[in-house]
Amino acid sequence: MAERYSSFTPGGTGWLLQRLTAAFLVVVLAFHFFQLHFVNHAADVTFMGTQARMENIGYFLAMVLFLIAGTFHGVNGVYNALVNQGLTGTPKKVVLGVLIIASVALIAQGIWVALAMSGMIY
Amino acid sequence: MSTQQQEPETQEAPEDPEMKGTQSPQERRLEEKESGLTEDADSAGDLEGETVHLKVFRYDPEVEGKQEPRFDDFHVPFEKGMTVLDAVMYARDEYDSSLTFRHSCRQAVCGSDAFFVNGKQRLGCKTQIVELEQPVRIEPLPHQEVVKDLVVDMDHFYDQMHAVEPYFQDEETPAAADLEEQRQSPENREKIKMSSRCIWCGACMSSCNIAAGDNEYLGPAAINKAYKFAMDDRESEAIKEHRLRILEQEHGVWRCQTQFSCTEVCPKDIPLTEHIQELKREAVKKNLKFW
Amino acid sequence: MSQSYNRGLIEDFGRWKEFSAGMWAWIFHKFTGWMLIGYLFTHIAVLSTAIGAAQGETMMLASEQVDVYTGTIQGLESLFIIRVLEVGLLAVAVFHILNGLRLLMVDLGIGLTAQDKSFYASLILTGVITVASVPTFLTGVGL
Numbered sequence: 148m149a150e151r152y153s154s155f156t157p158g159g160t161g162w163l164l165q166r167l168t169a170a171f172l173v174v175v176l177a178f179h180f181f182q183l184h185f186v187n188h189a190a191d192v193t194f195m196g197t198q199a200r201m202e203n204i205g206y207f208l209a210m211v212l213f214l215i216a217g218t219f220h221g222v223n224g225v226y227n228a229l230v231n232q233g234l235t236g237t238p239k240k241v242v243l244g245v246l247i248i249a250s251v252a253l254i255a256q257g258i259w260v261a262l263a264m265s266g267m268i269y
Numbered sequence: 270m271s272t273q274q275q276e277p278e279t280q281e282a283p284e285d286p287e288m289k290g291t292q293s294p295q296e297r298r299l300e301e302k303e304s305g306l307t308e309d310a311d312s313a314g315d316l317e318g319e320t321v322h323l324k325v326f327r328y329d330p331e332v333e334g335k336q337e338p339r340f341d342d343f344h345v346p347f348e349k350g351m352t353v354l355d356a357v358m359y360a361r362d363e364y365d366s367s368l369t370f371r372h373s374c375r376q377a378v379c380g381s382d383a384f385f386v387n388g389k390q391r392l393g394c395k396t397q398i399v400e401l402e403q404p405v406r407i408e409p410l411p412h413q414e415v416v417k418d419l420v421v422d423m424d425h426f427y428d429q430m431h432a433v434e435p436y437f438q439d440e441e442t443p444a445a446a447d448l449e450e451q452r453q454s455p456e457n458r459e460k461i462k463m464s465s466r467c468i469w470c471g472a473c474m475s476s477c478n479i480a481a482g483d484n485e486y487l488g489p490a491a492i493n494k495a496y497k498f499a500m501d502d503r504e505s506e507a508i509k510e511h512r513l514r515i516l517e518q519e520h521g522v523w524r525c526q527t528q529f530s531c532t533e534v535c536p537k538d539i540p541l542t543e544h545i546q547e548l549k550r551e552a553v554k555k556n557l558k559f560w
Numbered sequence: 561m562s563q564s565y566n567r568g569l570i571e572d573f574g575r576w577k578e579f580s581a582g583m584w585a586w587i588f589h590k591f592t593g594w595m596l597i598g599y600l601f602t603h604i605a606v607l608s609t610a611i612g613a614a615q616g617e618t619m620m621l622a623s624e625q626v627d628v629y630t631g632t633i634q635g636l637e638s639l640f641i642i643r644v645l646e647v648g649l650l651a652v653a654v655f656h657i658l659n660g661l662r663l664l665m666v667d668l669g670i671g672l673t674a675q676d677k678s679f680y681a682s683l684i685l686t687g688v689i690t691v692a693s694v695p696t697f698l699t700g701v702g703l
Contacts, residue, residue, distance in 0.1 A: 159556055160556070161523070162553070231483055233483045
């Protein structure tokens with residue numbers, strides 16, 4: 148510990164981003180739950196209803212941001228939990244790589260789904 | 270003439286009540302031991318049935334038959350004001366002289382006698398027996414290797430403490446020839462007051478769930494020590510930045526998960542979590558300046 | 561020191577009865593976090609049927625021809641177990657939100673001395689919100 152100083156901040160930026168996404172997610176997740184379980188019931192969801200919501204550009208952007216923020220917050224949380232448990236060395240690098248690939252795949256898939264829902268593709 | 274007669278009287282007078290008080294506790298215990306059963310029987314009569322049941326962790330790698338950790342039971346006569354340290358000392362002096370533990374000042378200053386008492390890290394000399402449920406279970410600090418009985422290996426703890434450079438650093442000290450002092454404002458002194466109370470007992474580090482898993486984590490005590498210097502206005506900005514750079518490494522302040530375990534066990538009531546959180550914000554603020 | 565004894569993790573989880581509020585908050589926050597990220601992946605997987613639906617894929621639901629998206633979601637929602645799991649998801653999300661707000665306050669250095677009380681408050685509030693939501697979540701589904 149403390150032998151190697153570097154100019155960037157391992158952890159510091161991640162820590163701040165984790166808090167910023169948290170503040171955003173609190174609002175959007177609460178809205179999302181309310182929208183799809185109380186305003187509309189999940190059981191009554193249809194493709195047409197989804198399309199109608201996603202065609203609103205504000206809603207569409209909010210959902211895409213929600214996905215990105217949620218993925219970052221969740222995956223970064225998982226990574227932190229593993230580092231807290233003492234994950235080091237090569238396994239740590241492997242885990243980080245796997246998590247990054249999973250996040251990118253999730254976000255890409257999510258955006259594709261969002262585009263399909265909004266009718267911007269197909 | 271009359272003054273000469275008075276002198277020896279005034280010298281003798283304080284000797285009687287006060288000199289007895291300066292007898293060291295060890296001398297007192299030895300005396301009590303020598304005077305033997307008569308006094309013991311006396312006090313036993315006063316406090317009949319009032320014994321403290323201790324369950325003490327025992328382990329000795331050097332003696333065959335003691336290499337398997339076990340708990341020994343001790344029944345120690347209770348005395349008003351008895352602390353956990355008093356009780357284990359009695360057990361050692363009267364029952365088993367091989368019972369090993371660290372202790373020195375017996376007044377919560379030296380920080381030697383942090384034990385795991387009834388499932389919580391506590392300072393033996395600062396914990397009253399009456400406040401504990403019986404049997405009182407006394408174990409060495411968790412998450413540190415046990416050397417013998419209640420003695421744990423503190424090397425890692427000290428390494429982390431030293432990693433934060435726990436000493437005052439300033440290039441611009443006033444010239445010694447001027448006999449100038451380096452003054453601190455009362456407000457600044459107040460700010461670092463609590464952090465300066467640390468006695469290096471290691472209770473916080475032992476209670477920390479993250480320090481248990483991540484061996485590289487600086488831990489609450491070391492971060493608090495760094496806080497004491499980073500918040501001291503007498504050090505220059507450059508040195509404060511240097512200190513924050515040590516703290517903002519991956520295994521520095523960011524590992525703290527605000528479980529408040531350290532704050533709860535600290536025998537000196539240092540608001541450790543609060544200090545760690547403040548340093549996180551300081552580190553973020555420092556980096557935002559460069560963006 | 562020739563030898564020493566490492567007692568391992570015994571005191572971490574063998575002593576759960578002695579855990580303090582902050583420790584429980586951390587355990588619950590981590591547990592609910594794992595659940596939520598797991599759910600996010602599942603959620604996107606289910607919603608991926610929208611890609612098929614946009615391309616005109618259909619399926620049978622209650623002897624009716626519907627698009628795959630509508631069919632998959634309504635098919636799942638008609639299952640009682642899914643509704644129960646959804647209530648669980650709500651509880652998990654609400655706790656993570658409320659305790660998350662508590663942690664944000666802690667990060668800002670606000671109300672550190674009341675951290676245990678705010679944990680109990682978020683637990684109770686989670687319970688209340690979850691129980692109050694049960695009727696809404698279970699409408700129109702048979703056992």
